[in-house]
Amino acid sequence: MIVVKGLQKQFGALPVLRGVDLEIQKGDCVVLVGPSGCGKSTFLRCLNRLEEPDGGQVFFNGEEVTDKDIDRVRQKMGMVFQHFNLFPHLTVKRNITLAPVRLGLLTQEQADAKAMELLQRIGLADKADVYPNMLSGGQKQRIAIVRALAMDPEVLLFDEPTSALDPEMVGEVLELMRELARGGMTMVCVTHEMGFAREVANRIIFIDEGVVKVDKPPKEFFANPENERLKAFLSKVL
Amino acid sequence: MNLAQQFETLSELARSGQVLPFWQDIFVKFYQAFLYEDRWLQYIEGVGTTLLVTAMALAIGVVLGSVVALVRVGHDQQKPHHRNPLLGLVNGVLEVYVTVIRGTPMMVQLLIMSMVIFASSRDYTMVGALTLGINSGAYVSEIIRGGLMAVDPGQMEAGRSLGLNYITTMLLIIIPQAIRSILPSLGNEFIILLKDTSLITVIGGKELLYAAQGVMNRTYEAMFPLLGTAAIYLVLVMIFSWLLGKLERRLAQSDRR
Numbered sequence: 237m238i239v240v241k242g243l244q245k246q247f248g249a250l251p252v253l254r255g256v257d258l259e260i261q262k263g264d265c266v267v268l269v270g271p272s273g274c275g276k277s278t279f280l281r282c283l284n285r286l287e288e289p290d291g292g293q294v295f296f297n298g299e300e301v302t303d304k305d306i307d308r309v310r311q312k313m314g315m316v317f318q319h320f321n322l323f324p325h326l327t328v329k330r331n332i333t334l335a336p337v338r339l340g341l342l343t344q345e346q347a348d349a350k351a352m353e354l355l356q357r358i359g360l361a362d363k364a365d366v367y368p369n370m371l372s373g374g375q376k377q378r379i380a381i382v383r384a385l386a387m388d389p390e391v392l393l394f395d396e397p398t399s400a401l402d403p404e405m406v407g408e409v410l411e412l413m414r415e416l417a418r419g420g421m422t423m424v425c426v427t428h429e430m431g432f433a434r435e436v437a438n439r440i441i442f443i444d445e446g447v448v449k450v451d452k453p454p455k456e457f458f459a460n461p462e463n464e465r466l467k468a469f470l471s472k473v474l
Numbered sequence: 475m476n477l478a479q480q481f482e483t484l485s486e487l488a489r490s491g492q493v494l495p496f497w498q499d500i501f502v503k504f505y506q507a508f509l510y511e512d513r514w515l516q517y518i519e520g521v522g523t524t525l526l527v528t529a530m531a532l533a534i535g536v537v538l539g540s541v542v543a544l545v546r547v548g549h550d551q552q553k554p555h556h557r558n559p560l561l562g563l564v565n566g567v568l569e570v571y572v573t574v575i576r577g578t579p580m581m582v583q584l585l586i587m588s589m590v591i592f593a594s595s596r597d598y599t600m601v602g603a604l605t606l607g608i609n610s611g612a613y614v615s616e617i618i619r620g621g622l623m624a625v626d627p628g629q630m631e632a633g634r635s636l637g638l639n640y641i642t643t644m645l646l647i648i649i650p651q652a653i654r655s656i657l658p659s660l661g662n663e664f665i666i667l668l669k670d671t672s673l674i675t676v677i678g679g680k681e682l683l684y685a686a687q688g689v690m691n692r693t694y695e696a697m698f699p700l701l702g703t704a705a706i707y708l709v710l711v712m713i714f715s716w717l718l719g720k721l722e723r724r725l726a727q728s729d730r731r
Contacts, residue, residue: 284635286631286634286635288553288554288555303553303556307634307637307638307639308637309637310634310635310636310637311636311637313635314635314636315631315632315635317628317631317632317635319626319628321626321628321629321631321632322632323629323632323633323647323651324651325650325651334636334638334646335633335636335637335638338638338642338646339637339638380632383636384635384636387636387637
């Protein structure tokens with residue numbers, strides 16, 4: 237579904253990605269891990285061109301992703317941010333319905349119905365008409381996920397979705413992500429939640445020094461880390 | 475004996491060379507500054523023009539400032555490798571505009587506009603309003619640009635990540651959030667503009683200070699017309715400051731919802 241070939245990105249003189257190759261299949265739940273500053277988030281943001289790659293190609297459903305049709309690609313490639321980035325001047329419901337209605341995918345009534353259905357699913361239907369700053373971090377992030385889901389994306393990108401949350405709220409967000417993965421949603425997650433990676437991912441990818449160093453199913457990934465850098469990394473985070 | 479008769483008597487005495495006692499002198503000066511021949515009407519007319527010029531200059535300034543700010547922010551937010559050359563050119567022109575306007579005195583701008591560019595025009599008030607508007611546009615553009623750039627960049631990313639294009643994201647997500655921080659500063663700009671309208675007197679714009687000068691020229695008395703003018707400006711500014719304070723509190727309240 238997503239094919240990445242030789243992706244490169246540098247910030248000024250600092251090379252962050254030095255040729256990343258990766259294929260993501262439909263239904264995959266891929267977790268990207270690696271030491272901080274290794275370029276996991278940058279890689280994720282290059283997929284939907286929030287960050288512009290300096291080299292290499294990204295293909296989505298067989299077509300190369302370029303600036304020209306990027307808005308169309310992004311409709312199918314949802315993103316969830318570390319800091320939620322809900323729109324503070326709009327109610328929860330409007331946050332969810334804004335994009336599908338503006339892009340002509342749904343009428344306002346259809347979008348409202350869909351928003352309510354999604355909110356019901358995460359148990360936040362009573363928050364439909366409140367503004368985001370009345371919500372807890374965990375609620376905000378779950379609504380951000382729902383906002384992305386309302387576009388019926390084919391793949392969801394998660395950029396450290398639980399890193400800005402209080403510890404007691406991490407669980408509810410991971411639970412929703414787990415549910416999505418079980419439902420067959422294709423997901424690419426940058427996260428430090430090793431428990432989640434072990435339990436939910438079907439592939440864990442270790443990025444280090446700007447390239448993919450390890451790409452294995454979780455069992456092997458944790459049980460048999462051959463790579464020295466991965467060993468060192470795991471000894472720090474586990 | 476009513477005021478008019480009293481004034482006639484006393485000013486007759488003064489003209490004949492008699493030195494009037496302090497309070498009578500004050501009375502004569504006050505009367506001829508504001509009441510004689512219904513002169514207060516001239517001040518009222520002047521205030522009307524002042525408010526009209528302020529409103530027109532603000533309208534021009536806000537429209538001009540918004541356009542300039544949006545172009546400049548749009549230019550700055552382009553990706554490094556895909557800069558639009560036309561946008562770059564327009565941006566360059568606008569940067570020159572902002573630099574020139576902010577780098578030269580308003581008085582000089584007024585004189586250039588009235589004596590060089592619109593040398594043949596007799597409508598000094600309108601030339602004044604236009605000049606003030608163009609001047610204000612440069613400052614307003616910086617206010618709006620600051621407001622737009624103060625919105626969390628994550629908001630633009632969130633909008634774009636949903637597939638909304640740049641312009642839609644600006645209109646629906648960035649600008650509504652920026653307005654909250656822009657409005658109070660815009661109010662200050664309005665008050666500055668209100669006071670700066672007094673400058674158009676030098677090119678013959680018929681606003682409040684012009685009216686006061688008219689009276690001064692006929693009475694050879696400066697104190698009351700000038701103090702009166704100052705008092706009127708002060709009252710106007712206090713009224714608008716009070717209204718702005720209310721607006722700001724209203725905005726702060728909706729922040730807390």
